[in-house]
Amino acid sequence: MKKLLTLSLFAGIALAGCRTPKSDTSSTLSFKQADSSRTKAITKIAFGSCSDQKRPQPLWDDIVAQKPDVWVWLGDNIYGDSESMDTLRAKYAIQKSNPVYQQLRQLTPIIGVWDDHDYGVNDGGKEYPKRKESQQLMLDFLDVPSTSPLRQQEGGYSVHTYGPKGQRVKVILLDARYFRDPLKKENKVNVPDPSGDMLGEAQWKWLEQQLTKSDADVHIIGSGVQVLPEEHVYEKWANFPTARKRLLDLIAKTKPKGALFISGDRHMAEVSKVSVPGLGYDLFDITSSGLTHVSAPHVEANQYRVGDMVTKLNYGLITINWAAKPITATVRINGDEQATYLTQQISF
Template sequence: MGWKLWWWWWWWLTAAAVEVAAESAHHHLVTRIGFGSCANQGAPQPIWNAIIDFDPQVFIWLGDNIYGDIRRPFKIFGKERTIGPWRNSPRFIPSSEQEMKSRYGKAKSNPGYSRLRKNTKVIGTWDDHDYGLNDAGKEFSRKVTNQRLLLDFLGEPQDSPRRKQDGVYASYTLGPIGRLVKVILLDTRYHRDPLRSDGTILGSSQWEWLEKELNSSPTSVTIIGSSIQVISNLSATTGPLFYMESWGRFPKERDRLFKLIEDSKRDGMFFISGDVHFGEITRYDCATGYPLYDVTASGITQAVEKVVPQPLHLLVRFLAWLTPTTMRVMDHNCRYRSCTYGLPNFGAVEIDWNAAPVTLKIEVRDVNGNPVVGVATSLSELQARNFNSSITKKTREHQRHCSLEVSLPWIVRYRLAILASCALAILVIALIGGVWAAILACRRCGRGLKRKCD
């Protein structure tokens, strides 16, 4: 009987020690947070070395954590045409459950990522390619199965509420009392209506949940993670050449989000996002009583400059600078004049709790861990004050970060499309001119030969 009693006491003490350790870890001071997106499991991922050197206590996946769908080749002609207005076959098709498992397994076993997971708490949400299909929303039939696969990849406990709800949204409160950091991760896929519908992104249940989270106990810092960009709406200026997914393409939903944040009077809030295959920082000054930042880090492997030859990188950077934007933060600290970065990158948040006031440094960093764009601010500057948003919009509408892209004059807004049309017209005229010149030259040559024969 005595040995059973000792065994019981040993088991209780061990369990208590584990619980205390877990609780202690939960309350550790958070000073460094890393985040990233768009990681093709089949591509080299050297950037993990820089992320590990940054030594984040938390790393946040913002979607496209794997590329689970199958991308078919470009085909203009033939039976299966995947591009052009005449296309009759989808460019992307879903993978099987087994193939998704295999791709997650490959991503999880990456040596750099495996080293990060040993000392860093990893959390995250998804975007379209790990959801299962490019640009997919609530209509996607395999979302329930793929939700389970994502949560397995993230190591979510089997009894987690995330395994019982519709969607992978979640929140985490980290750090000690008085220095709390709240991370809210949104699901922009499971409930999303079709693009161009101006319907819902989050769905009613997630909106109710988000309202409760924003009106819950205050925290020093609140980070909202969205797989797609919240503040930037570059599609308003790059269309009709090409479009990108963003909250700006659902204006009613974005207005609702800004209104919810304003009503919550929550301090120290900013967004982090991914998806677009380049890094940038955007800002909106007319949603709350303080600037709202959106730090986009995209991607771990996928980046716009990687898909074009090296000599064309300067052209990509020039077009990024030429693209009209009212939201992007532009200053001399950016590596490039466009204040975008089109090579592999990750996001880094540093909080100096010992500074007075507490300071925040939010950056996009390159494969070597060097900052390429960044913002330094303080919690005192991110304080919700008494203000009327409608009055603020009227009195500050002249300011750069108070006018959305859709409000730009049409000749500015469609600058890229106008230039592309002019370039195409010049190219066509030059081609026609070249063909006509060749025909005339052939005729002259033919006449010359005829004279010689005569």
């Protein structure tokens, strides 16, 4: 059944994706289109996460049919879970050889970041011993040229800017694995660790630079794990509450236009919303997961959830109307056979 969720924001936000020629993580097609990245506005972006290369992948034809301007991977792009780079490489090859995904690669720029299973270890952080080698395989999967600065950078974070002034979208993809402190557990259950960090100081500095006095009209901040939810016991920014507060405080301090989080990981989809003092508009976290498998229907607390939780195969789709005054966007959580499970109308 299609569920409708309609919201109107005082200072709106939208999803979109793009690339900058010298610091991008994207497909070969994206790099060929580098010269047009700041001259042509994008209107449609698709995103998703959690794609097990061994399972059926029924959503790619639906995604291709939408003709998105960009596709954003939000992690668990394969289920690698190994310290063997040969194993990870072989699993990436299986995912990349999917014939319908190949169609998407030919038609649409691809950008993305990893989560734990493609990083190489379940729930892993900076303690994973093969993180440097694994990063190169992720960049290979995303067709990042060997000459890209990302090949020398520690961590898979990246920024992608698209569109002319007045229609400019900046996609900021955070690496919540490479520098993340180990999880704190009690009786094998994750518990908050106020002393732990998610990003590392180099990435924090870079993020502040991307947000400070940015000329983008929309800022999409992608994270492999959820940013806003706090109650569930799985991976999330709230496992490191000081880092989560630092992130929200940074957004309040820099006040970028139209900031929005997108996330994956959870094998379900939902919309979360908080009010950040000093920001001037509500801040959303749109979670889309997974492309090949989801959790069984269940009840899960989330004080910030808006609407229902979706436990069907899904991907996210954003359509921006730049001609509208104010700018508007339609955010959808879609599924197989062009199904739509959530729809959110947003005004900027």
